[in-house]
Amino acid sequence: MKAVGVIVEYNPFHNGHKYHLDETKRKTNPDCTIAVMSGNFLQRGEPALVSKWARTKMALEAGIDLVIELPYAFATQKAENFANGAISLLSALHCEEVCFGSENGTIDDFTSTVSFMKKNQQAYDHTTRQYLKEGYSYPKSASLAYSSLANHDTYVDLSKPNNILGYHYVKAIHDQKSSLKAETIMRTSAGYHDERFSHESIASATSIRKALFSAERDIKEIQNYLPQSTTKWLSAYFEEYKLFHRWEEYFTLLKYKLLTSSPSELANIYEAEEGIENRLLAFISESTSFQDFMEKIKTKRYTWTRLQRLCVHILTNTTKDQLKKINENPVATYIRLLGMSQKGQRFLNHVKKDVEIPILSKATGFSDDLFTLDQKAAQTYLAIFPEPLRTQLLRQEYAKPPIRFNEEQQIYL
Amino acid sequence: MKAVGVIVEYNPFHNGHKYHLDETKRKTNPDCTIAVMSGNFLQRGEPALVSKWARTKMALEAGIDLVIELPYAFATQKAENFANGAISLLSALHCEEVCFGSENGTIDDFTSTVSFMKKNQQAYDHTTRQYLKEGYSYPKSASLAYSSLANHDTYVDLSKPNNILGYHYVKAIHDQKSSLKAETIMRTSAGYHDERFSHESIASATSIRKALFSAERDIKEIQNYLPQSTTKWLSAYFEEYKLFHRWEEYFTLLKYKLLTSSPSELANIYEAEEGIENRLLAFISESTSFQDFMEKIKTKRYTWTRLQRLCVHILTNTTKDQLKKINENPVATYIRLLGMSQKGQRFLNHVKKDVEIPILSKATGFSDDLFTLDQKAAQTYLAIFPEPLRTQLLRQEYAKPPIRFNEEQQIYL
Incomplete structure (x- = not known):
């Protein structure tokens, strides 16, 4: 069975994700699609809008066959660690391909960029440090350094957020000597950071969350941008828990x-560098709200994302100390199953004898350094x-088996 | 001007406190009465029912002239440290006498008990350790050791909670070579730990809090046991903040x-000993409530109070590390003024040139080891x-000047 992986947050699953998923299937023709999905906290340093379980259901109903959790230690980190953790999970599952969305859209460009960077690592590091000294943020410095070295006609434009992630996926495959084959699909329409709606059916997750957090909290207004399954599970979550999670x-x-x-x-605390903690204190x-606090502590040097991530680690x-060992060898030590279709189940049965790290159906009783961080994140x-309710949900977090979905009858088992 | 001090929690101020205050004045005939009062957290390891400001008003209207705060590092500790902190504050203020309530009621008994214990310290420590090894709690072991050494006809019965405190006040005066004179008043009626009402006008603070926390939260039902000023300020607090503070x-x-x-x-964490933290974890x-949690972790060895205090320090x-230096020399390094009558103001003007530690009217800008703990407690x-509201109250905590009360006109200034 041939599986293809996607690396996602689905916060929440929207029509852009559906497009990426359908294109991935069209391009790679897999027997099974695997989503490596972030859990409770996300790369931008935010709590996930709704639980990993609700987001798993959105994914399964939209056509994903197997949802596994990207551990906290990767999900809340910069692109390099994020990519390493995700790629290691797909490799461990004997997935054949990974397909990511990018602004560039041509996989060969990524491969040659990785090769180019391997050769020019020293010059790149040196130039990045120069820009940092001038007071630019890390992402900005890295992007400026790269621009000064690489020709954008030949190489990937690493000032674009999805290109950066893609570059790190391809680099992680290379570094981990993984047999995964990488593929990319050009992203269309809504930019990653767009806060406004500019296309009739595709909008960024940022703009969708913004609408959900508006005073009206009207799901109807954004349903043009969401598959019906997402609308359904967002409404159900709000009805049951009376909130969407946000800072x-x-x-x-x-x-x-x-x-x-x-x-x-x-x-x-991880990512508390250069005395930034004194600024927070x-x-x-x-500060009377998170927004108020962020506006007070923001500087040119520290991006909003960087500060939010620090706040997540503080929280x-x-x-x-806890991340030191993990960052030295940023690969997953277990596979946490969140949900599967019948096809996903068959794929798992097919590969599981060859999977060399534990596959956790329930998480009760399991313990290691990486998992301790997932537990703290859930708590x-x-x-x-x-x-x-808090105690019940915490109990479910560990005792709950993966969600099982019959994709032909569209029912949960 | 002759001042007499009382050491109190006033949680809340009730008729038993009023009786003690009136008897203290009758017995010692002071020009000014000083209350050293615990702040946000109390010796039994609980948050104070209402703010220190509300409790200060209750004290001023009941006839106290000067209210100063017993710092967190003393207020939430065992009798010995509690007493040392409080006595050091009264001494620093050049107070002449301290008058405490006790089950014994005769000051000479306390003095001779302290002398006796000084002579028999080694035997007492040894016997206490023996009982501890048998699995008794520390207070129980200490009390059993003392019983086996001292004759209750001659010496104070240290199985009684107020006698223990009184003993430590007298011992602290001795150890600190303070010129404070100690006096005691026999406690009548309600026992310290009584949970039920057994007297027509005097009830323990425990039973009063219990009534306030009952489903009805009816202040009328307990007003027989409270001065009118307490009833007024309790009602006002609940009206303004919609809660009484409890675990x-x-x-x-x-x-x-x-x-x-x-x-x-x-x-x-302070007081996390012998791996008790693993039991908590x-x-x-x-655990779905504090009560539920406490019932789960309680053992014969650890008293409820001991566990609650540990929980306060965790919180x-x-x-x-933070308490090590303070416990080596358990004396106050500042005097935090919470409130004063006209008489209290005159006393303060009279003594302040001879007071050797800072007198804090507002606490903005002050900083030391002891005070850092008060800040964390307030936060x-x-x-x-x-x-x-949280930010406003936090700002007031430091910027607010002491409450000034005109006792003749019974108005705040």
């Missing part, structure tokens, strides 16, 4: 955590619910 | 803090309020 819901906890921590304790007392109490994500 | 309000934060901490981080996930993130205490 503001966690601000009480973040402020409590910051105000009861010493500067030296905060300096131990200087402004948190007087989950993720220390430098933090659920901390905003009132009791006894 | 259940902080359970969300405690659970979040425990679930995002590693065992080794928890082992650094084993039960917190499945405020107070580490062994934690206020963390349960919604924004922007």
Whole structure:
């Protein structure tokens, strides 16, 4: 059985994702599609809008066959670590291909860019450091360094967010000596960061979340941009839990955590560098919302995403020490199953004897360094619910088996 | 001007406190009465029912002239440290006498007990350790050791909670070579731990809090046991903030803090001894309330109070390291003024040139080891309020000047 993988957040699953999924199938003709999906917290340093379980259902109904969780330690990191974790999971599952969306759209460009960069690593690092010294943020410095070295006609434009991710997927495959074959699809319409609707059926997840968080919280207004299954599960989630998860819901906890921590304790948190923790401490007392706090601490040097990610690590109490070993060898040590179709189940049965890391159906009883961080992330994500719901959801988080979906009859088993 | 001090929690101020205050004045005939009052968290390991400001008003209207705060590092500790902090504050203020309530009622008994214990310290320590080894809690072991050494006809019965405190006040005066004179008043009626009403006008603070936390939350039902001023300020507090502070309000934060901490981080918390942190971690996930949690973790060895105090230190993130230096020399390094009558103001003007530690009217800008813990306690205490109220109250905590009360006209200035 040939499986093709996609690496996703589905926050939430929208028509752009559906287009990418359908194009992936058309281009690679797989027997099974696997989504490596972020869990409770996302790369941009935000809580996921709705639970991983609700997002798994959106994925299964849209045609994904197997949903596995990208561990916290990869999902909330910069593109390089994010890519390494995701690629290692697809490789471990004996997936044949990975297909990613990019602004570039030509896989050969990525391959040659990786080769070019391997050869020019020193010059690139040196130039990046120069730009950093001038006060640019890390992504900006890296992008400027790259521009000064590489010709955009020949190589991928790494100032574009999806090109950056794609570059790191191809590089991770190379570095991990994985047999995965990479493929790319050109992204159309909505840009990654677009906050406004500019296309009749495709909008960015950012603009969709923005609409959901508006005062009206009207799902109808955005349903043109969402598959019907997403609309259904978003509505069901809001009806059941009375909220969509966003930073503001966690601000009480973040402020409590910051105000009861010493500067030296905060300096131990992952991504707290160059005394930035002192800046956070200087402004948190007087901040009345997360938005207010972010606007106060934002500087030219630290991007919004970088600061949000730091806040996520503070919130989950993720220390430098805990990520040190994982970052030295950024590969997954287990496969956490979130959901599967009948086809996904058959694929799993087919490959599981050859999978060399544990496949977790339920997570009860399992324990390792990587998984400890997933647990803390889940405990933090659920901390905003009132009791006894919080305890029930926490119990489900570990005891719940993967969601099983019969894709022919479109029913859950 | 002669001042007499009382050491109190006033949680809340009730008729028993009024009786003690009136008897203190009758017995010592002071020009000014000073209350050293615990702030946000109390010796039994609980948040104060209402803010220090509301409790200060209750004290001023009941006849106290000067209210100063007992710092967190003393207020939430065992009798010995609690007493040392409080006595050091009264001494620093050049107060002449301290008058405490006790089950014994005769000051000479306390003096001779302290002398006796000084002579028999070794035997007492040895016997206490023996009982500890048999699995008794520390207070029980200490009390049993003392019983086996001392004759209750001659010496104070240290199985009684107020006698224990009184003993430590007298001992602290001795150890600190303070010129404070100690006096005691026999406690009548309601026992310290009584949960039920057994006297027509005097009830324990425990039974009063219990009534306030009952489903009805009817202040009328308990007003026989409270001065009118207490009833007024309790009602006003509830009306303004819609709550009385109790552990259940902080359970969300405690659970979040425990679930995002590693065992080794928890082992650094003050009073986390003998691996008790592992017991807490084993039960917190499945606990749906503070009461539920406490019932799960309680053992014969660890008293309810001991466990609650540990939970307070976990909640405020107070580490062994932070208390080490303070416990080596348990004396106050500042005097935080919470409120004063005209008489209290005159006393303060009279003594202030001879006071050798800073007197803080506002706390903005001041900083030392002891005060850092008070700040964390305040930040934690206020963390349960919604924004922007939380930020406003936090700002007031530091910027607010002491409450000034004109006792003749019974008006605030």
